[in-house]
Amino acid sequence: MPKLPLPPALVGSELGTFTQYTVTQRMPAIARRVVGENDFSPEINSRLENLATELQLGYLVPLENDNSTDFSAWNNYLQTYNGQRWLDVPWFFAETYFYRLILEITHYFRPGRWQGIDPFQLQKSQGLEASLDSIILLCSQVNKWVDDWQTEGEINQTALITLLYFALWGNRVDLSLWSAFESDGVPPSVADRSRFDVESQLGNILVNDAAQVRDLLTSGEVKRIDFIVDNAGFELVCDLCLVDFLLSSKLVNQIYLHLKPHPTFVSDAMIKDVYDTTSFLVASSNQQAISLAQRLESYIMSGCLVLSEDYFWTSPLAFWEMPKYLKDELTNTGLLVVKGDANYRRLLGDRHWQITTNIADIVCYLPAPMVALRTLKSEVAVGLKSEVVEEVAKSDPSWLTNGQWGVIQFVA
Numbered sequence: 001m002p003k004l005p006l007p008p009a010l011v012g013s014e015l016g017t018f019t020q021y022t023v024t025q026r027m028p029a030i031a032r033r034v035v036g037e038n039d040f041s042p043e044i045n046s047r048l049e050n051l052a053t054e055l056q057l058g059y060l061v062p063l064e065n066d067n068s069t070d071f072s073a074w075n076n077y078l079q080t081y082n083g084q085r086w087l088d089v090p091w092f093f094a095e096t097y098f099y100r101l102i103l104e105i106t107h108y109f110r111p112g113r114w115q116g117i118d119p120f121q122l123q124k125s126q127g128l129e130a131s132l133d134s135i136i137l138l139c140s141q142v143n144k145w146v147d148d149w150q151t152e153g154e155i156n157q158t159a160l161i162t163l164l165y166f167a168l169w170g171n172r173v174d175l176s177l178w179s180a181f182e183s184d185g186v187p188p189s190v191a192d193r194s195r196f197d198v199e200s201q202l203g204n205i206l207v208n209d210a211a212q213v214r215d216l217l218t219s220g221e222v223k224r225i226d227f228i229v230d231n232a233g234f235e236l237v238c239d240l241c242l243v244d245f246l247l248s249s250k251l252v253n254q255i256y257l258h259l260k261p262h263p264t265f266v267s268d269a270m271i272k273d274v275y276d277t278t279s280f281l282v283a284s285s286n287q288q289a290i291s292l293a294q295r296l297e298s299y300i301m302s303g304c305l306v307l308s309e310d311y312f313w314t315s316p317l318a319f320w321e322m323p324k325y326l327k328d329e330l331t332n333t334g335l336l337v338v339k340g341d342a343n344y345r346r347l348l349g350d351r352h353w354q355i356t357t358n359i360a361d362i363v364c365y366l367p368a369p370m371v372a373l374r375t376l377k378s379e380v381a382v383g384l385k386s387e388v389v390e391e392v393a394k395s396d397p398s399w400l401t402n403g404q405w406g407v408i409q410f411v412a
């Protein structure tokens with residue numbers, strides 16, 4: 001547990017908040033987009049439409065038994081919130097249950113025509129295709145750094161820091177935040193969001209512990225790193241580039257990627273998305289992308305890169321409620337890399353902490369040092385200095401939720 005008393009959880013009924021906007025506007029739009037982008041039966045589509053309508057003022061419905069591994073766990077989680085409105089249950093619970101319900105409705109776990117169909121597949125594939133130019137540039141750069149290491153044998157510390165920045169800003173390109181409204185052409189396209197220059201973004205990093213992470217990684221003490229992965233698409237490519245650099249320059253021996261066991265939060269990455277990504281790179285016919293993909297494939301084959309999934313990662317639980325077997329597994333790591341906004345929310349239990357709270361007093365339950373690489377997309381943040389908050393709030397009133405600002409927060 002965190003050292004400090006737990007503040008209340010964020011809930012959708014908080015007037016005028018991004019949380020409320022998410023439950024009442026974004027989630028219905030996401031459910032409707034699942035209808036539009038798939039070829040589900042009229043019965044499935046009408047249940048999705050019903051879910052979209054109910055979110056605004058309606059009540060949670062029980063999960064039907066779809067014979068999935070996590071059914072009884074969900075039945076237990078739901079006990080606490082039986083008969084409550086979507087708007088009144090903790091926001092993180094509402095979001096995770098919403099995505100799980102979409103899978104029940106679309107027969108994801110039931111034997112038959114729709115079994116295993118990822119309702120967000122189209123968006124995942126389009127996300128990769130739209131960022132191909134940026135992907136090729138990044139792969140070329142990483143190949144060069146790896147070649148340099150092979151000829152010079154020296155760690156390029158600037159390269160390491162730059163790749164940490166890419167892993168951070170890759171998190172801007174998350175599909176759940178924009179996808180529902182992208183067709184209006186209002187938010188920047190995936191291609192635009194994946195085109196950024198890390199130097200020019202330095203001022204947008206509100207806490208920057210990258211140097212401490214670099215020092216740890218170059219100390220020779222870390223043998224294994226574990227990533228708690230976030231989104232497929234450009235963000236996953238950025239993460240995989242960092243993974244490749246760390247393994248290819250022998251900074252660490254082994255990396256675990258912790259992935260979701262089923263589709264959730266639109267673009268969250270599963271094991272199959274990692275394989276889809278390497279296949280996409282290979283199919284690009286671009287030699288830079290192909291070389292990087294081949295190295296990744298060889299790391300997977302040799303066990304240096306381990307792809308792992310667990311139902312804890314799609315549960316509504318806070319990270320301090322992690323099951324013992326998983327926590328024990330993570331004690332073997334030298335660094336936990338926690339990617340993205342939703343994972344950050346789970347680190348903090350998605351609660352109303354004071355923004356200046358020391359993050360180390362909350363995540364003291366973790367079994368290893370950790371770094372959070374997160375762009376801000378929700379009204380949950382800690383570890384910020386009040387002067388920084390004042391300044392950013394003046395320059396950008398929606399700084400907490402628009403994904404333009406980031407943090408690299410390290411806890412030893």
Ligand SMILES: O=P(O)(O)OC[C@H]1O[C@](O)(CO)[C@@H](O)[C@@H]1O
Pocket residue numbers: 022095171174176177230231265339340341342343345375377378
């Ligand atoms: O992909 P990330 O960075 O976890 O962010 C996605 C999630 O962020 C939020 O906007 C806020 O946490 C969620 O509603 C959204 O789905």
